Amino acid sequence: MIEIKNLSKIFKLNKKQMAELKTKDPVKTAVDDLSLTAKKGEIYGLLGPNGAGKTTTLRCIATIIKPTKGEIYVNGHEVQKEPEAVRTSIGFLTSDIKLDEQFDVDYMFQFFGRLHNVPKDVLNRRKEELFTYFGIKEFAHKQIKELSTGMKQKAAIAVSLAHNPDIVIFDEPTNGLDIITARSVTDYLKKLKDEGKLIIVSTHIMSEAEKLCDRIGIIVDGRKIAEGTLGELLHETGAEDLEDAFFELYRNRKEEA
Numbered sequence: 001m002i003e004i005k006n007l008s009k010i011f012k013l014n015k016k017q018m019a020e021l022k023t024k025d026p027v028k029t030a031v032d033d034l035s036l037t038a039k040k041g042e043i044y045g046l047l048g049p050n051g052a053g054k055t056t057t058l059r060c061i062a063t064i065i066k067p068t069k070g071e072i073y074v075n076g077h078e079v080q081k082e083p084e085a086v087r088t089s090i091g092f093l094t095s096d097i098k099l100d101e102q103f104d105v106d107y108m109f110q111f112f113g114r115l116h117n118v119p120k121d122v123l124n125r126r127k128e129e130l131f132t133y134f135g136i137k138e139f140a141h142k143q144i145k146e147l148s149t150g151m152k153q154k155a156a157i158a159v160s161l162a163h164n165p166d167i168v169i170f171d172e173p174t175n176g177l178d179i180i181t182a183r184s185v186t187d188y189l190k191k192l193k194d195e196g197k198l199i200i201v202s203t204h205i206m207s208e209a210e211k212l213c214d215r216i217g218i219i220v221d222g223r224k225i226a227e228g229t230l231g232e233l234l235h236e237t238g239a240e241d242l243e244d245a246f247f248e249l250y251r252n253r254k255e256e257a
């Protein structure tokens with residue numbers, strides 16, 4: 001289970017970042033008092049526009065960055081107090097983490113598996129399953145720098161799942177993928193859910209959230225402005241699909257702000 005309690009993340013901006021954001025404010029509130037709970041056996045989707053705070057939230061859960069305020073519990077372990085226990089139970093996929101370009105996929109998989117202390121025979125079975133499912137075998141011995149975007153993403157997914165984590169945290173997992181590869185990724189996430197795992201994904205693709213997620217949290221300007229199943233969000237807004245529901249909620253939020 002993931003429990004986020006009143007999470008805020010405030011970044012201090014340097015001069016260059018202030019210029020890029022065209023602001024005189026030296027701080028940026030990326031996540032603002034956000035709470036949510038996601039449970040075993042569900043796919044929870046964080047849906048929001050660019051800059052909403054999705055990646056920042058996921059990076060706080062994954063112990064990559066520290067929350068400014070609030071607490072996050074991953075299977076009962078608080079991210080700042082027991083980061084090692086948190087890292088053991090999660091698989092984290094993000095576009096920020098680059099696989100080392102000079103190594104091949106097979107090596108990266110073995111390396112991360114060993115980092116998580118996965119016994120050799122178990123790791124080999126995991127490799128066989130993941131490499132077969134994602135069609136990685138044919139490029140397993142190519143250097144990462146030789147791979148296409150899709151191949152790299154498949155490799156990154158397999159590596160993030162090497163230790164068979166209970167909780168899978170994927171930031172925009174289908175970003176840049178063609179529809180066939182994207183479908184194989186979302187199908188695999190459904191399979192993991194059916195195995196009883198908890199999956200939390202971020203996306204700005206409405207159709208993906210609609211089809212994939214059991215519950216959706218809509219994030220705008222770092223705040224969670226709505227949450228529920230697709231049916232609940234449609235009921236709340238009177239909309240016919242998620243895109244219309246999103247715009248209704250987004251408009252209301254902007255009018256309030």
Ligand SMILES: Nc1ncnc2c1ncn2[C@@H]1O[C@H](COP(=O)(O)OP(=O)(O)OP(=O)(O)O)[C@@H](O)[C@H]1O
Pocket residue numbers: 011012013017028029030048049050051052053054055056057204
């Ligand atoms: N390290 C950082 N330093 C300063 N500001 C940051 C930092 N990381 C993120 N931000 C800012 O925080 C806000 C939220 O960013 P975040 O990447 O979490 O959004 P997102 O919802 O994941 O958007 P996207 O879909 O574009 O990735 C943005 O305004 C971003 O510029």
